Amino acid sequence: MRDYNYEAGLHKLQIAKDEAEAAAEDFYDKYWPFQTDEVAAQYGELQFTAVIMLAEFEQFAQQGSVKHAR
Template identity: 75%
Template sequence: MRYENYGGLRELQIAKDEAALAAEEFYEKNWPFQTDEIAAQYEELQFTAVVMLAEFEQFAQQGSTKRAR
């Protein structure tokens, strides 16, 4: 992967890791969920973590495709 793509990949990796950690910490702090609102907040955090993972994987795969050319 080229150096200019590494910065973007690194930023996405950090965002992905932080989103996953935020969801995990929220779960540990609030389980068992006492209200639907708390459960919805956790679901939003989980969704954000999944989106960040997908973006990270897509960006990394695009870099791999460019290298293979």
């Protein structure tokens, strides 16, 4: 049961990570060059979210690999 919960959690985090990355890329493609500081700040927030989601995904994946190695 734990493996299923781990895999499900990992899958959800991977989806969130991928969506955050895609949102930042789409925003950049749509609004570059940024015309205002507000638009640049919005892009920065999207990038920050993508980096946080990547870190959470990697941390969760690493914790799972440590559990599986035991």
